Amino acid sequence: MIKRSKGEFVFEIFNYIFLAVVSAAMIFPILHVAAQSLSSDVAISRGDVGLWPVEFTLSNYAIVLNDTSVWRSFMISVFVTVVGTGINLLATASLAYPLSRNEYRGRKVILMLVLVTFIFSAPLIPNYLLIKSLNMLDTVWALIIPGAISAYNLFIMRSFFMNLPNEIIDSARIDGCGELRIISSIVLPLSKPVMATMGLFYAVAHWNSYSSALYYINSRQLFPLQVRLREIVITDQMGEMDTTFENLANMSPEGIKMATIVIATLPIILVYPFLQKYFIKGMLIGSIKS
Numbered sequence: 001m002i003k004r005s006k007g008e009f010v011f012e013i014f015n016y017i018f019l020a021v022v023s024a025a026m027i028f029p030i031l032h033v034a035a036q037s038l039s040s041d042v043a044i045s046r047g048d049v050g051l052w053p054v055e056f057t058l059s060n061y062a063i064v065l066n067d068t069s070v071w072r073s074f075m076i077s078v079f080v081t082v083v084g085t086g087i088n089l090l091a092t093a094s095l096a097y098p099l100s101r102n103e104y105r106g107r108k109v110i111l112m113l114v115l116v117t118f119i120f121s122a123p124l125i126p127n128y129l130l131i132k133s134l135n136m137l138d139t140v141w142a143l144i145i146p147g148a149i150s151a152y153n154l155f156i157m158r159s160f161f162m163n164l165p166n167e168i169i170d171s172a173r174i175d176g177c178g179e180l181r182i183i184s185s186i187v188l189p190l191s192k193p194v195m196a197t198m199g200l201f202y203a204v205a206h207w208n209s210y211s212s213a214l215y216y217i218n219s220r221q222l223f224p225l226q227v228r229l230r231e232i233v234i235t236d237q238m239g240e241m242d243t244t245f246e247n248l249a250n251m252s253p254e255g256i257k258m259a260t261i262v263i264a265t266l267p268i269i270l271v272y273p274f275l276q277k278y279f280i281k282g283m284l285i286g287s288i289k290s
Contacts (some may be wrong), residue, residue: 007054023274027290028051030265031051032049032050032051033261033262034258034262035047035049035050035052035053035054036053036254036255037060037061037255037258037259037261037262038053038056038057038058038060039053039054039055039056039255040054040055040057040255041253041254041255042055042257043055044254045254052184055144057255058253060255060256060258060259061259062265063256063259064256064259064263065263066259067138069220069228070195070224070225070228070257070260070263072221073223073224073227073228074225074263076140076222076223076224076225077206077207077224077225077226078267079140080140080143080144080206080224081203081206081207081268082145084143084147084202084204084206085203085206086197087144087145087148088147088148088149088153088198088199088202089195089198089199089202091148091149092148092149092150092153092154092157093157093183093187093188093191095110095114095149095154096154096157096158096161097161097183097187099111099114099154099158100158100161100162100164101157101161114151114154114155115151117151118151118152118155118187124215127215128145128215128216131145131146131216131218135138135258136216137216137218138216138218138219138222139222140222142212142216142217143206143209143212143216143217143224144206146212147205147212150201150202150205153198153201153202156194156197156198157191157194157198160193160194161187161191164187164190164191165237168186169182169186169187172185172186175186200271200272203268203271204268207225207226207267207268207269208226209224209226210224210226210227210229210230213226213227214227225264226264228260228263229260230262232256232257232260233257233261
């Protein structure tokens, strides 16, 4: 057993305390929101709700889950997240792989152009005019296509591809494999860690995005869940809920807001445990080379 110095021991104790404080600062607000979503209107109005529900009730979730507009927005968000993440991974891998191979000419020029987009992002008005000229306004594709490739994720995936053994790729070429066969049969199966990591990044970005919908979507029928959540939480449009409940006047506005927040947050949280085993490995391997 390696004996630690006094300085290392103090640093480790400080590190644990610091991480505990940061974790508490992140977890306590989530617990408070969840507790309010499960508490009665009277308890919330009195300010009795802390980290544990008071006068436990599921009526807030019942009202939200019976709201057809919330379900419609939920399905729009699911579609944008699933389809958008698939397009993101396909487009990012298709560009990152050739940029990671030394034999491809012009890759430094392309890398420089990608780097420019990473440092200088396009303003809103040119983006709006471009999407309008592509006839994507008021469609879900306006939420997917413009962000098909993230420069940051591209550089991480390129670094991962650069760490793949060149001998395997050269052997496949000697055996007569084309580039598409090499990518589909060799590169992508070996890239599960970075693909899972980038997939999680893209999925979280799609699920949490609402500014693009505010800019490019006019029809309320196409609003994703985050925009519907914004309407409920910020603009307080509770009266527009498509609910069949007769006691809507006696509902808890704050409780319904908190229940909507929990419903909007829970799906993306549940995805993380399935990708956790790939997450750290993908980030570490992808950061070895630049």
